[in-house]
Amino acid sequence: MTGPGARWLVRRLGQSALTLVCVVLLSFVLVKAAPGDLVDLLASEGQAANEDEIARLRALFGLDVPAWRQLANYLFSVLRFDLGISFRHGRPVAELVLERLPASLLLMAAAIVIASAIGVAAGVFAARRVRSVWDGLVSALAVLFFATPGFWLSLMLVLVFSVKLGWTPVAGMATIGGPPRGAVGQALDILRHLLLPSVALGLFYAAIYARVMRASMLQVLDLDYMRTARAKGVPGHRLVWRHAFWNAVLPIVTLIGIQFGTVFAGAIVVEAIFSWPGLGTLLVEAVTARNYQLVMGVMILSAIVVMAANLVVDALYAVLDPRVRPG
Amino acid sequence: MNGGAALPRRFLRNRAAALGSLVLLAVVAVALLADVIAPRDPLRMVARPELWPFTDPRFPLGTDALGRDIMAIIVHGARTAIGIGVLAAAISTTVGIAVGAAAGYFRGWIDDLLMRFTEVLQTIPNLVIVLALVAVVGPDIVYVVLAIGLVSWTSVARMVRGEFLALREREFVLACRAAGMGDLRIMLREILPNALPPVIVYASFLVSAAILFEAALAFLGLSDPSIASWGRLIGEGRQTLRTSWFIAAIPGVAIVLTVLALNLVGDGLNDALNPRLRDQ
Numbered sequence: 001m002t003g004p005g006a007r008w009l010v011r012r013l014g015q016s017a018l019t020l021v022c023v024v025l026l027s028f029v030l031v032k033a034a035p036g037d038l039v040d041l042l043a044s045e046g047q048a049a050n051e052d053e054i055a056r057l058r059a060l061f062g063l064d065v066p067a068w069r070q071l072a073n074y075l076f077s078v079l080r081f082d083l084g085i086s087f088r089h090g091r092p093v094a095e096l097v098l099e100r101l102p103a104s105l106l107l108m109a110a111a112i113v114i115a116s117a118i119g120v121a122a123g124v125f126a127a128r129r130v131r132s133v134w135d136g137l138v139s140a141l142a143v144l145f146f147a148t149p150g151f152w153l154s155l156m157l158v159l160v161f162s163v164k165l166g167w168t169p170v171a172g173m174a175t176i177g178g179p180p181r182g183a184v185g186q187a188l189d190i191l192r193h194l195l196l197p198s199v200a201l202g203l204f205y206a207a208i209y210a211r212v213m214r215a216s217m218l219q220v221l222d223l224d225y226m227r228t229a230r231a232k233g234v235p236g237h238r239l240v241w242r243h244a245f246w247n248a249v250l251p252i253v254t255l256i257g258i259q260f261g262t263v264f265a266g267a268i269v270v271e272a273i274f275s276w277p278g279l280g281t282l283l284v285e286a287v288t289a290r291n292y293q294l295v296m297g298v299m300i301l302s303a304i305v306v307m308a309a310n311l312v313v314d315a316l317y318a319v320l321d322p323r324v325r326p327g
Numbered sequence: 328m329n330g331g332a333a334l335p336r337r338f339l340r341n342r343a344a345a346l347g348s349l350v351l352l353a354v355v356a357v358a359l360l361a362d363v364i365a366p367r368d369p370l371r372m373v374a375r376p377e378l379w380p381f382t383d384p385r386f387p388l389g390t391d392a393l394g395r396d397i398m399a400i401i402v403h404g405a406r407t408a409i410g411i412g413v414l415a416a417a418i419s420t421t422v423g424i425a426v427g428a429a430a431g432y433f434r435g436w437i438d439d440l441l442m443r444f445t446e447v448l449q450t451i452p453n454l455v456i457v458l459a460l461v462a463v464v465g466p467d468i469v470y471v472v473l474a475i476g477l478v479s480w481t482s483v484a485r486m487v488r489g490e491f492l493a494l495r496e497r498e499f500v501l502a503c504r505a506a507g508m509g510d511l512r513i514m515l516r517e518i519l520p521n522a523l524p525p526v527i528v529y530a531s532f533l534v535s536a537a538i539l540f541e542a543a544l545a546f547l548g549l550s551d552p553s554i555a556s557w558g559r560l561i562g563e564g565r566q567t568l569r570t571s572w573f574i575a576a577i578p579g580v581a582i583v584l585t586v587l588a589l590n591l592v593g594d595g596l597n598d599a600l601n602p603r604l605r606d607q
Binding site: 018019022023026027030031033034143144146147148149150151152155156158159163261262264265268269272273283284286287288290292295296298299302303306307 | 343443444446447448449450451452453454455456458459460461462463464535539542543546547548549558561564565568569572575576579582583586587590591594
C-alpha cells in the first residue's frame with residue numbers, strides 16, 4: 001500500500017504546512033498587537049538607556065524594518081526552524097523549546113495510556129453489567145472526574161500521597177542531588193516522579209473514555225454479527241474481547257486524536273504544579289515575563305505537535321479499521 | 328416534537344438532571360445574593376490567618392494565609408465563576424453561530440476560508456492561545472472573558488455549519504428564497520431556530536468549560552488579581568498545603584459541584600431532546 005499511502009501522506013503534509021503558515025501568521029499578529037515591542041520592554045527595565053542604544057537593539061532584533069518585512073523574515077526563519085532568540089535566556093528559542101519537548105511528550109503519553117487503560121476497562125466492565133449497581137458506580141465516577149479540574153486533583157493527590165503518606169515525590173522529574181545509579185534505576189526514578197502528574201492529567205480523559213466506551217460497547221453488542229456469534233456458542237469473555245472489543249474501541253482512537261490539543265492544554269497546568277520540566281512550565285514562565293518570542297515559539301511547536309499527533313492517530317485508525325484505508 | 332409540557336417533565340423525571348438543576352439554582356442564588364450574604368470586600372483581611380473551618384462561627388469556612396474570610400471569597404467567587412462562564416459561553420456561542428451559519432449557508436470560498444481558520448484555531452491548544460493573549464494585553468477580567476470566549480467557538484461553528492448545510496436544501500427554505508426573502512432573514516428567522524436545540528445543549532458545557540478555564544488561569548496567577556476567584560484561592564492555598572490544606576480544598580469542592588451540576592443539566596437536556604438515545 002505504498003502508492004495510495006504515500007499520496008495520502010504527501011497530501012496531509014501539504015495541508016499541515018498550510019495550517020502551520022496560518023499559525024505563524026496568527027501568532028505574529030497577536031504579538032504585533034502588544035503595546036510596545038521587545039526593545040520598549042527592555043528600555044522600561046533600564047536595560048537600554050539612550051536613543052542610540054535603543055536604535056542599535058532594534059536593528060539587532062530586526063525590528064527596524066516595516067511589519068510585513070518582519071513577518072516575511074519570521075516566516076522564512078520558522079521554515080528553517082529558527083524561532084529567534086530568547087533575550088532573557090541568551091539562547092535560541094528553538095533550542096529552549098526542543099529541549100523541553102521530550103518531558104511534555106512523556107507526560108502526555110503516560111496520561112493518555114492511563115486514561116485509555118482505565119477508561120476502556122471501566123467502559124467494558126459497565127457495559128457487561130448494564131443497569132446494575134456497578135454500571136451506576138462507573139457512571140457516577142465518570143461524571144465526577146469529568147467535573148474535577150486537573151490542577152485541583154493534582155494538589156489533592158500531592159496532599160494525600162506526597163505530604164501525608166510520603167509515597168511519591170512532590171515535584172520535578174528526577175531526584176535532586178543524584179538520582180539512583182544505572183539506567184534501570186534512573187528509569188524507575190522518572191516513573192516514580194511521573195505517576196502523580198500523569199494520573200492527575202489522565203483521570204479526566206479516563207472519565208470521557210469510560211462513557212464513550214460503554215455506549216460504543218453496548219451498540220456493538222447489539223449488532224447482528226454478535227447475535228450470530230452468540231448463537232454459535234462463543235463463550236462470553238471471548239465474545240467481548242475478540243469479537244466486540246476491536247470494533248467498539250475505534251471511537252476512543254478518534255477521540256484521542258481530536259482531544260490531543262486539550263491534553264496539551266491540561267499538561268500545561270499540571271506541569272506548572274509538579275515543576276515538570278516541560279513546555280507548560282516554560283510557557284507559564286514566558287507569559288509571566290512577557291517573553292513574546294518564547295511564547296510564539298511554544299505556540300508554533302504546540303501546533304506542530306498537535307498536527308503530528310493527528311497524523312499518527314489517522315494512520316493508526318486506518319490500520320485498525322480496513323474500511324478507511326487511505327486512497 | 329410533542330407538546331410544550333412534555334420536555335420539562337421528561338427533563339425532571341431524570342433524577343440526576345433534577346439534582347443538578349437544584350445545585351445549579353443554589354449556586355446562581357448565592358452568586359446573585361453575594362453582597363447580601365457577605366457584604367464586606369471579600370479580599371480584605373478580617374481575622375487571624377489560617378483559621379481552621381468550623382472553629383469560629385463568624386468565619387464558618389475559616390480564613391486563608393492572609394486572614395481573609397474563605398466563606399466570603401467562595402460566595403463572591405460564585406459570582407465570578409457564573410458571570411465569566413455565562414459571558415464567555417455567550418461570546419463563543421454567538422461567534423460560533425455566525426461563523427457556522429455563514430459557512431454552511433453560503434458554501435464555496437466563504438466556507439473554505441472560515442473552516443480553514445477554524446482548523447487553525449483548533450490546531451493550537453486553547454490554553455496556549457489564551458495565555459499568549461493574556462501575555463500581550465495583561466490579566467484584565469474583560470480580556471480574560473473575551474479571550475476564553477474567542478477560543479471556544481470552534482465546535483459550535485462546526486455543529487451549526489452541519490445543520491445549515493442540511494437545512495438549506497429543505498423545501499421551506501427553497502420556498503422562502505422563491506418568495507424573494509433576503510439571505511440574512513432566511514438565515515436568522517427560518518433556518519437558525521431549527522438549528523438551535525443542539526447548540527443550546529452544548530452551551531451548558533461551554534459554561535462549565537469556561538468556568539474551568541478561568542479557574543486554571545487564576546490558579547496560575549494569570550487572571551485578574553482584583554477579583555475574588557475560586558481558582559486563585561486554590562493557587563494561593565497551594566503555598567500552605569502542608570499546614571492548612573483546607574484553603575486549597577474548599578474552593579475546589581465549589582468548582583467540582585458547580586461544574587458537575589452544569590454537566591448533569593446538559594446531559595438531562597440532551598436526553599430530553601433526544602428521547603430515543605436515552606436508553607442506550
